[in-house]
Amino acid sequence: MEKILSVKNLTKKFKRIVVNNISFDVEKGNVYGLLGPNGSGKSTTFGMLLSTINPTSGDWYWFGKKGTDSETLKKIGAIIEQPNFYPYLSAEVNLKIVAEIKGTPFQRIDEVLSIVGLLERKKDTFKTFSLGMKQRLAIASAMLNNPEVLILDEPTNGLDPEGIIQIREIISNIAKQGITIIIASHLLDEIEKICSHVIVLKEGNSIYCGRVDEMTNSHGYFELKADNKTALIQTLEEIHWFSSIDSEGDTIKAHIREDASVSASTLNQKLAEKGVFLSHLVKKKLSLESQFLELVKNTN
Structure with a gap:
């Protein structure tokens, strides 16, 4: 260009x-x-x-x-x-x-x-x-x-x-x-x-x-739900693909690490192999606002 x-x-x-x-x-x-x-x-x-x-x-x-x-x-x-x-x-x-x-x-x-x-x-x-x-x-x-x-x-x-x-x-x-x-x-x-x-x-x-x-695509997160919420959180922590895992009611938000590349289907398969079956799974990208706030925070 x-x-x-x-x-x-x-x-x-x-x-x-x-x-x-x-x-x-x-x-x-x-x-x-x-x-x-x-x-x-x-x-x-x-x-x-x-x-x-x-x-x-x-x-x-x-x-x-x-x-x-x-x-x-x-x-x-x-x-x-x-x-x-x-x-x-x-x-x-x-x-x-x-x-x-x-x-x-x-x-x-x-x-x-x-x-x-x-x-x-x-x-x-x-x-x-x-x-x-x-x-x-x-x-x-x-x-x-x-x-x-x-x-x-x-x-x-x-x-x-x-x-x-x-x-x-x-x-x-x-x-x-x-x-x-x-x-x-x-x-x-x-x-x-x-x-x-x-x-x-x-x-x-x-x-x-x-x-x-x-x-906005450089980061992202998954929204997940499962009947066994405790097992879901524990398994997500064991996988080491996520920088943070947050709980909001019955929904789990797992933020993807910068050096990790993972699709929804790959994550679903990995969790199923470990006996965790999801009732909800959506991959979302962070808004520009979220990215901006993250950038500013990281440069403080």
């Missing part, structure tokens, strides 16, 4: 280290999530990659070219702060002002308003828009120059459930056009639904970079 962005040992220190020696790659056509709690360095990382913040050390390469110059910025659409439009001007006129700044033809305005579902509201003033509509107009603004990369910093922050769903659908539709998207968020559920890849930051450190499905 073609690399759109390559980050090498990027560090930013103010009074303290905000971004600490992070490295990751972004491949073309994917949706990347920059995931971490508030204060983990997400916005600072974006600021450095867009050359609005000077790094303390480290390098990055957009499209194989070091740093971020004016030509590179023409290929990038970004929303880093809250939407900033003229409240008494219409959506269309606001976008015309942005188009003039970017040197983009006005014909593009209807296209981007259609992408974000605001074409019918283009004559309405910005001050009449809901927070979700304002955020969608900001995405339209970022799409005006037909970018190869779209950068969104907390795009669903403060939105109600309906607004979150609308933004999610817009991002998914933009991604289908082959545009590479990088989203910063602290909402694990949104990252899991939208992104193909995730970069996890904690206190400025990158603690995971890879595919979302690989992260």
Whole structure:
């Protein structure tokens, strides 16, 4: 896959280290999530990659070219702060002002308003828009120059459930056009639904970079039930395939060890050989949230 962005040992220190020696790659056509709690360095990382913040050390390469110059910025659409439009001007006129700044033809305005579902509201003033509509107009603004990369910093922050769903659908539709998207968020559920890849930051450190499905599939657990619960627990402990075995009512949760690979049928057969017969057996994967919490716990 073609690399759109390559980050090498990027560090930013103010009074303290905000971004600490992070490295990751972004491949073309994917949706990347920059995931971490508030204060983990997400916005600072974006600021450095867009050359609005000077790094303390480290390098990055957009499209194989070091740093971020004016030509590179023409290929990038970004929303880093809250939407900033003229409240008494219409959506269309606001976008015309942005188009003039970017040197983009006005014909593009209807296209981007259609992408974000605001074409019918283009004559309405910005001050009449809901927070979700304002955020969608900001995405339209970022799409005006037909970018190869779209950068969104907390795009669903403060939105109600309906607004979150609308933004999610817009991002998914933009991604289908082959545009590479990088989203910063602290909402694990949104990252899991939208992104193909995730970069996890904690206190400025990158603690995971890879595919979302690989992260959630790297661990898992079995839900089991048997008439003889005591025998089931004892046998599971003897097998040594599990990092922990928990009891919740009549259900047993057996968490698979990182170095173990075991299917439901293999486990069922192994237990039957030892005289334990199951009435319930389901293999489940951990959610991104569970994986994130496990990662953070392990780096404390």
